[in-house]
Amino acid sequence: MYISLVLMGVALCGAYVAAWYRTRRARRLLAGLPTYPELPFFGNVHRFFGGGEHLLQTLADLSEKADEKNLPFLLWVGPCPVLMFNGGEDVKAVTNAFIEKPYYYRFGRPWLGNGLVTGPGSIWKHNIKNLSGSFNSSVVDGYQAVFNAQAQKLVENMKKEVGAEPFDAMHKYLAYTTLETVCQTALGVPQISDSIVTTEYYEAFNTAVLLLIKRGLNLLQHFDWVYQLTPSYRQLMKCIGIIHNVSETVINRRKLEWEEKNKSGAKDKELDPSETRFKSFLDILLEVSERDESMTLDQLKAEVDTIIVGGQETVATTLFYCLLMIGCNNDVQNKLYEEFKGIFGDSKRPVQKGDLTQMKYCEAVIQETLRLYPPVPAVMRYADKDLKLNSCIVPKDTACGINAWGGGRSRRCWGPDVLQYRPERWLDSDLNHTHATYLLAFSYGRRSCIGKKYAMSFLKTALAYCVREFHITSEAEKLKLRVDLALRPVSGHLIRVHLR
Ligand code: HEM
Incomplete structure (x- = not known):
C-alpha cells in the first residue's frame, strides 16, 4: 500500500513537471487573456x-468574462492550458484547423x-468521407414512419399522466x-422494442454513461492504470458487454443477410426495402465495407454504437x-399549436415530409431551446499545431473548448434580451452568419x-404529436441545472399534461 502511494506520488510529480516544461511557451503566448488566479x-x-x-456556475462565469472582453478564456488544468471559445471567427478557425x-x-x-x-x-x-452524408435528406426522410410511430407511442404513454401529479418526462418516457x-x-x-431495447x-446504457461522466470528473481516474483498479471500471466493462452484445448480434445477423443477398447475385445491393422500409445506418456501413477494407467489423460496430450514443x-x-x-411560455405554446393547426387542421394524421418544411415556428422553438439549453454544453479539440487567431496564438498542445453554453448566452451576439426565451x-x-457561429x-x-x-x-415530429x-x-422558470457532460436539471423540471 505504502509503496503504491509513493509510486503514485512520484508518477504524478513526474507527469506534472513534464507537462509544465512542455507548456512553458504557452504561458508566454497566452499571457493577457482573461483567466482565474492559479493554485500551485x-x-x-x-x-x-x-x-x-458548481461546474455550471464556473462555465457560466467564465463565459460571461470571455464575452465582456471578447477574448477566449484561459484555464489551467494543472500545468496544461485550456482555451474556451464562445463563438465567432475564433470558433470557425479552431474547429476547421483541429480535428x-x-x-x-479516449x-x-x-x-x-x-x-x-x-x-x-x-x-x-x-471515415467521415464515407459517412458525412449518412443522414442526408433522403435517408432521414425514409425514417419518417419510424419517427411517427415512436411519437405516437410517446403520446399514448404520456396520456397516462393526464390529470396526475407533475412528472419527469425525461426519465419516464423521452x-x-x-x-x-x-x-x-x-x-x-x-419491432425493436421487444428484442433490443x-x-x-x-439500464446498462444509462449506467455506462454515468460511469464515464464519473471518470471524467475524477482526475485521479484519468490514469488508465488507476482506473482499471476501481470497481467502477469493472461495472463499466459489464455494462459495455451488455450493450455490445446487442449491437453485435444485430450486426452479425444483418451482415449474413447482406452477404447472402450478394451471393445470390441480386443486382440491387441494398437490402430489401420491404424488410425495414428504410435504409438504416448499418445498411450504409455495410455498403461502405464492400468498397473500403478499412471498414472492418470492429470499425463498423464502433460507428453503430457511436450513432446510438x-x-x-x-x-x-x-x-x-x-x-x-413551451410549458412555461404559454404564448409560445399557443403559436406553436396554431402553426400545427394550420398544417394539420383538426387531424392527428402522421407527419409527412412536406409538413416538416412548413414548421417554421417549430424550428425556431427548437433553435431557441438549443441556444439556451445545449444538451452538450461544451466539446473539446486538441491543438496539434500553432494557430494564429485575431485574439491570440493558440499554442500547439493546447486543449480548446467549443463553449455552446457561452455562445448561446453571449450578450455581445444576441443582444440585451439574451436570457429571454424568444x-x-x-x-x-x-x-446572419455571425449568429450561426454562436x-x-x-x-x-x-x-x-x-x-x-x-x-x-x-x-x-415529436413536438407536433405532443402539442x-x-x-x-411546467414551472421551468424555477429550473436549476447542472453539468455532467450533458446539461441536466436539478429541479424545476417536472411537467403536467392536459388533454386539448
Ligand atoms: C439535438 C440533437 C443533437 C445534438 C445537440 C448533438 C450534438 C453534437 C455535438 C455537440 C457533437 C460534437 C461532439 C464532439 O465534438 O465531441 C456531435 C457529434 C456527432 N453527432 Fe450529434 N447531436 C445531436 C443529434 C445527433 C443524432 C440524432 C445523431 C445520429 C443519429 C448524431 C450523431 C453524431 C455523430 C456521429 C457525431 C460525430 C461527428 C463527427 O465527429 O464527425 N447526433 N453531436
Whole structure:
C-alpha cells in the first residue's frame, strides 16, 4: 500500500513537471487573456470540483468574462492550458484547423472504439468521407414512419399522466423513446422494442454513461492504470458487454443477410426495402465495407454504437427542454399549436415530409431551446499545431473548448434580451452568419454533428404529436441545472399534461 502511494506520488510529480516544461511557451503566448488566479500544482482545477451545479456556475462565469472582453478564456488544468471559445471567427478557425481531441475522449473507446466521436483524427478523416452524408435528406426522410410511430407511442404513454401529479418526462418516457428510435433507425430492426431495447440494455446504457461522466470528473481516474483498479471500471466493462452484445448480434445477423443477398447475385445491393422500409445506418456501413477494407467489423460496430450514443440523450434532452420551455411560455405554446393547426387542421394524421418544411415556428422553438439549453454544453479539440487567431496564438498542445453554453448566452451576439426565451428571434431576417457561429449546440466546422437533419426531423415530429394532443405546463422558470457532460436539471423540471 505504502509503496503504491509513493509510486503514485512520484508518477504524478513526474507527469506534472513534464507537462509544465512542455507548456512553458504557452504561458508566454497566452499571457493577457482573461483567466482565474492559479493554485500551485492544481492551476484552476479546483474550480471544477464541487459537483455539476458548481461546474455550471464556473462555465457560466467564465463565459460571461470571455464575452465582456471578447477574448477566449484561459484555464489551467494543472500545468496544461485550456482555451474556451464562445463563438465567432475564433470558433470557425479552431474547429476547421483541429480535428484531434484531448486524451479524455479516449475514455469512451472501450464502448465506442474508433468511431466518429472518439476516434483519432487520422481515422476520423478517412471515415467521415464515407459517412458525412449518412443522414442526408433522403435517408432521414425514409425514417419518417419510424419517427411517427415512436411519437405516437410517446403520446399514448404520456396520456397516462393526464390529470396526475407533475412528472419527469425525461426519465419516464423521452430517454426511452429516443433510444428505441435511434436503435431502430441505426440498426434497421423492425419491432425493436421487444428484442433490443430491453430493460437490461436500457439500464446498462444509462449506467455506462454515468460511469464515464464519473471518470471524467475524477482526475485521479484519468490514469488508465488507476482506473482499471476501481470497481467502477469493472461495472463499466459489464455494462459495455451488455450493450455490445446487442449491437453485435444485430450486426452479425444483418451482415449474413447482406452477404447472402450478394451471393445470390441480386443486382440491387441494398437490402430489401420491404424488410425495414428504410435504409438504416448499418445498411450504409455495410455498403461502405464492400468498397473500403478499412471498414472492418470492429470499425463498423464502433460507428453503430457511436450513432446510438450520439443520437439518444442529445435528442431526448432537447425534446425535454422544448417541453419545459413551451410549458412555461404559454404564448409560445399557443403559436406553436396554431402553426400545427394550420398544417394539420383538426387531424392527428402522421407527419409527412412536406409538413416538416412548413414548421417554421417549430424550428425556431427548437433553435431557441438549443441556444439556451445545449444538451452538450461544451466539446473539446486538441491543438496539434500553432494557430494564429485575431485574439491570440493558440499554442500547439493546447486543449480548446467549443463553449455552446457561452455562445448561446453571449450578450455581445444576441443582444440585451439574451436570457429571454424568444423563438421569434430565429424568424428575424437580421440573423446572419455571425449568429450561426454562436449557436454551438451541434458544435461547428469539422467534427461537428452529422445528425442535425435527423434530430430536427424527429424533434419536429415529436413536438407536433405532443402539442396536438396536450396542453403542457411546467414551472421551468424555477429550473436549476447542472453539468455532467450533458446539461441536466436539478429541479424545476417536472411537467403536467392536459388533454386539448
Ligand atoms: C439535438 C440533437 C443533437 C445534438 C445537440 C448533438 C450534438 C453534437 C455535438 C455537440 C457533437 C460534437 C461532439 C464532439 O465534438 O465531441 C456531435 C457529434 C456527432 N453527432 Fe450529434 N447531436 C445531436 C443529434 C445527433 C443524432 C440524432 C445523431 C445520429 C443519429 C448524431 C450523431 C453524431 C455523430 C456521429 C457525431 C460525430 C461527428 C463527427 O465527429 O464527425 N447526433 N453531436
